[in-house]
Structures are given as structure tokens and as C-alpha cells.
Amino acid sequence: MSFSHSRPSARKPAEPASSQGSSTALPKPETTRRKKQANTLRIFRKIHRYTGACLFAVFFFIAVSGLLLGWKKHSGDAILAKTRTGSTTDLARWKSLSELRDNAVAYYRDSLQTQGAFEVDRMDVRPDKGVVKFTFTPGFRGLQLDGATGEVLYVETRRSDFIEKLHDGSLVDLWLGLDNGAFKLFYTSLAGVALLVFTITGFWLWYGPKRMRRAARK
Missing domain, CATH: 1.10.287 (Helix Hairpins)
Structure with a gap:
């Protein structure tokens, strides 16, 4: 009696999964x-x-503040007063700056009844207008004087100076004393x-x- 031995069948190796199946596609450069x-x-x-x-x-x-400063010369004296005109533009007939300064200080102290200490902050000489402008501190008040006679032509509240300090932040330095x-x-x-x-x-x-x-x- 003969016996036949059946050889076990060899398993085929698993085929690699298709790239279209379970694998995840890499993102395209455009998407990234x-x-x-x-x-x-x-x-x-x-x-x-x-x-x-x-x-x-x-x-x-x-x-x-920038918008207001742009309109300051066209505000009808509301933001910046117009420069008045003095009696002459001939500097030889003008009073000295020290005399004009004394006149401005006396008027500011007496006529405006200013309380406390103050000083001249700035002098703006306008030969073409025959006028000298004085700005005082503290506060935002100013005077325009005739360069020849020393007469006060205009008293102004310089709102433009306040707006300028608000615009650049120096108003806080003024309040804090910096x-x-x-x-x-x-x-x-x-x-x-x-x-x-x-x-x-x-x-x-x-x-x-x-x-x-x-x-x-x-």
C-alpha cells in the first residue's frame, strides 16, 4: 500500500496596497x-x-487735532488769530524789543488782571506787518503789538498752540512738568x-x- 504525501501549498506574498486605495495622498504644493x-x-x-x-x-x-490744525488759518480767528497790521514796516522807526516786551508784560499784568507768576514764552517779529507777537506762559494767551508805537493791537487766546500740544502729546509733558x-x-x-x-x-x-x-x- 502506497501513501501519497501532499505538499502544503506555498502562500503567495501579499501584494502591495494600491496607491489609489487606503494610502493618503500627499498635499500638492499649490495647496500648501x-x-x-x-x-x-x-x-x-x-x-x-x-x-x-x-x-x-x-x-x-x-x-x-490734525484736521483742526489744517484749518487754523481759515477759521476766522477761532483757532488762530490773523496777524494785524502795524503803523509802519520801517524798522528804524520801531521801538526796541526790550521796550515792546515791557509794554506787553505791563498790559498782560494790569489790563488782563493776570494772577500768579507768568513770563514771555515767545516773541514773533513780523517786519512785513509792522507787528510783534508775544506769547505768555502758563496758559495760551498772546498779544500783538505795533512795532513803532507799542500799542496793543489784539489780545488772543492761542487755541492753535493748545491743539498743537495735544497733537504731539507735549500737553501731557506740560501738565506733568516734564x-x-x-x-x-x-x-x-x-x-x-x-x-x-x-x-x-x-x-x-x-x-x-x-x-x-x-x-x-x-
């Missing part, structure tokens, strides 16, 4: 680039929004950097989507 551009836009949008929210008051004061202009330096630096960031992010929020749409058409 668009995602990066979208992330950049989101970051710029956040910076733009938070900068505007945090510095709203700074931008508001700069905008309003002679080195520390707050003005901080304020103008902060506003300048913030406006630069606003400009860059605002431009990219406009240009970024255009760039993405242009790349998608290719």
Missing part, C-alpha cells in the same frame, strides 16, 4: 502655499484689528510705529486675496 497665504492673512487681520482697538484714542486725537519731553517722545514713537503697522497690514489685507486669486487661476 494657499494654506500659508491664508494663515498670513489671518495673522495680519488680527494685528490690524487689535492695533486699531487698542490705539483708537490715539488715532482719534491725532486725526481731529521739561525733557519724555511723554511726547513716547507718544509720537508709539503713534508712528502703529500707523506704520496699520499701513502694512492694511495693504496686505487688500493685496493678499488678490494674489491668492491670481495664483488659483494659473
Whole structure:
């Protein structure tokens, strides 16, 4: 009696899975680039929004005060008084600056009934108008005197000086008694950097989507 031994059949090696089946397709370079551009836009949008929210008051004061300063010479004496005209433009007939200064100080002290200490902050000589302007501190009062006679031609409240100090932040230095202009330096630096960031992010929020749409058409 003969016995036949059947040999076990060898298993075939497993075929590699098709790339179209369970494997995950790698992202295309275009898709990766668009995602990066979208992330950049989101970051710029956040910076733009938070900068505007945090510095709203700074931008508001700069905008309003800048607008008023632009209109100061066209405000009908409301912001900046017009320069009056003196009796002569011949400097040889003018009083000396020390005499004019004494006249201005005496008028400011007596006629305006000024209380407390004050001093002349600035003298603005206008030979073409025959006038010398005096600005006093503290406060924002000023006088215009005829250069030849020393007569007071106009008493003004210099609102433009107040607005200028509000515009550049030096008003806070004045209130705090800071002679080195520390707050003005901080304020103008902060506003300048913030406006630069606003400009860059605002431009990219406009240009970024255009760039993405242009790349998608290719």
C-alpha cells in the first residue's frame, strides 16, 4: 500500500496596497502655499484689528487735532488769530524789543488782571506787518503789538498752540512738568510705529486675496 504525501501549498506574498486605495495622498504644493497665504492673512487681520482697538484714542486725537490744525488759518480767528497790521514796516522807526516786551508784560499784568507768576514764552517779529507777537506762559494767551508805537493791537487766546500740544502729546509733558519731553517722545514713537503697522497690514489685507486669486487661476 502506497501513501501519497501532499505538499502544503506555498502562500503567495501579499501584494502591495494600491496607491489609489487606503494610502493618503500627499498635499500638492499649490495647496500648501494657499494654506500659508491664508494663515498670513489671518495673522495680519488680527494685528490690524487689535492695533486699531487698542490705539483708537490715539488715532482719534491725532486725526481731529490734525484736521483742526489744517484749518487754523481759515477759521476766522477761532483757532488762530490773523496777524494785524502795524503803523509802519520801517524798522528804524520801531521801538526796541526790550521796550515792546515791557509794554506787553505791563498790559498782560494790569489790563488782563493776570494772577500768579507768568513770563514771555515767545516773541514773533513780523517786519512785513509792522507787528510783534508775544506769547505768555502758563496758559495760551498772546498779544500783538505795533512795532513803532507799542500799542496793543489784539489780545488772543492761542487755541492753535493748545491743539498743537495735544497733537504731539507735549500737553501731557506740560501738565506733568516734564521739561525733557519724555511723554511726547513716547507718544509720537508709539503713534508712528502703529500707523506704520496699520499701513502694512492694511495693504496686505487688500493685496493678499488678490494674489491668492491670481495664483488659483494659473
